[in-house]
Amino acid sequence: MINYLAKLTAWLGQRMFLIVLSALFLGFISPISDSAGLRTIVIGSFAYMTFVTALDTSFKEFLQVLKRPVIPAWILVLIHIVSPLIAWLTGLVLFAGDHYTQLGYLVGASTPIGVTSVIWTALTQGNVSIALVAVTLDTLIVPIMLPFFFKVVIGQALQIDYMQMMVQLLLMVTVPSLLGMALHDYSRGILTPAIKTVANFISKMAFFAVIFINAAIVGPSISWDISTLKIVLITMFLVAAGYLIGFLGSYVFKDRSKETALAMIYCVGLRNISFGLVLALSFFPPPVAVPITMFILYQQPFAAAIPYLFRKLVKGTA
Template sequence: MLQTFTTWNNWLGKRMFYVVLSALLLGFNLSLPKSPVITKVAIGLFAYMTFVTALGTSFKEFIKVLNKPWTPLWMLFLIHGGAPIVAWIVGLIFYPHDPLMRLGFLISSSIPVAVTSIIWTSLTEGSVPLALVVVTLDTLVVPVILPTFFLLAVGQVIHIDYGDLVWRLLFMVTIPSVAGMLVNDFTKGRFADFSKSVGGFTSKAALFLVILLNAAMVASEINWNISLIKLLLVVLLLVVSGYFLGYLGSFAVKERRSDIISAMIYNVGMRNISFGSLLALAYFPPAVAVPITLAMIFQQPVAAVVSYLYKRYISRSPRLLAPNQAINKR
């Protein structure tokens, strides 16, 4: 039975683009109303995905990453420093007379790292401990960074229930991550097969449901017409630039291995768009939330395309393989 789930898990892993695209298409056609119940379900699914991913990671490896903080700190700089600069430049080029649209771009580039970046890092055999460290650190610094950012960019301080935000991120990332790593260490890796079979398959199913629910809840906010074509192209450009910024940033890392590159690409490139949309709608005119919401259309499909391109790139650059990946390739 485990072998069957392993086969299904591997089959889905090679077709994540279609999994993501089908979830988005179904979600946009369902058009569900925003609901606390749906939100809680999505959070629970996130927590499960994170737990399964962490089952294949040792807590000792996580601590080892913390002992070398340069790479995580560099990634946080790219996330909250480099990405907003890119968004500001893109906004000035394409929307020089539309401050609300430019503000939307800035917000989309400054919001927290997406939890799904951990999942995609795992799917590309990247450094899950590094991804976990960055997402966890980001959870801690966001309550300080976002108010400061809005003070500088908008000229006002906004008040957000950061206690609730931090708790949700802790529940989705930190708690299940620590639990998964501790289970891995205490059982001496006995659950590794579960994470590659039943757990891997069901976590991909959970990812499908999360994308579907998020897409369904924002579907009613998007008016599909010809005027959106330019905005869609600009949003796509911003999404792609985020992943590319992570790749470029990897050249500054001393130990530039494939697992590090993967974590940097997805951590720097992916954002918690659901939070960004809610933030914009709560404190700014609706126009500010439009580019943020539209980013949901592209983020996951582009992540799947990046996964495909990244695997081809690594297959042609064996010198970048991490030691454990090199063993698996033999």
């Protein structure tokens, strides 16, 4: 039974694209209303996935990255300066006069790192320590950085409960990561292959649940017409640009490795769209949320395609 489950888990790990697409499709056609219970399930699933991912990382590896935070700091620069600038300029050029869409792209590109960046980094054998440090640092600076950012760029002070948001991110990322690394270092044989196999399989199911629930919540807010189709196409470009910024940004480092590049690609490319939607719907007119909603159509499918594109690129430059 364990051998079969291990083979199934490995098969799913190599075909995450299918999990993402099926979860998106089923979510969009499912009549599920947003609720506190669903949000709790999403937070719990994220926490579990992060915990399982951290089981393969030691405190020593994490602290080595934390002592030299140049790469995570550079990731935050790409996320909170370069990406928003590109999104804002894209909105100004392609949606002249449509201030709501321009603002939507700016808000979407300014959201913090998505928790799934750690999961995808682990799935593709990237440097999980870099991803964990980047997400943790972002968790700590976002409550201070975002209000200042919107005040300067938009000229509007936002009254947001960032403390609650920070607590949620800490519960989803920081706490389970620390617990997972602690168990890794002090397990002393407790984590047998069988236990890891079961834990990894449940993690795949949790990943499906997170995408499914988010798609089900977002689906009803999409009204398909010509203007929406234009937003869909431009959003595809911006999501792809996010991953590309992470990839090109990795060339800043002379000792760049495959593991570092993958961590940067996912950390820069994957954003916390759920938070972006809450931010837009809570403090701006509803049209601002439309471009942000479209990000969910591409982020996970593109994330699943990255390993294949990365391997082809590496072979082409070898």
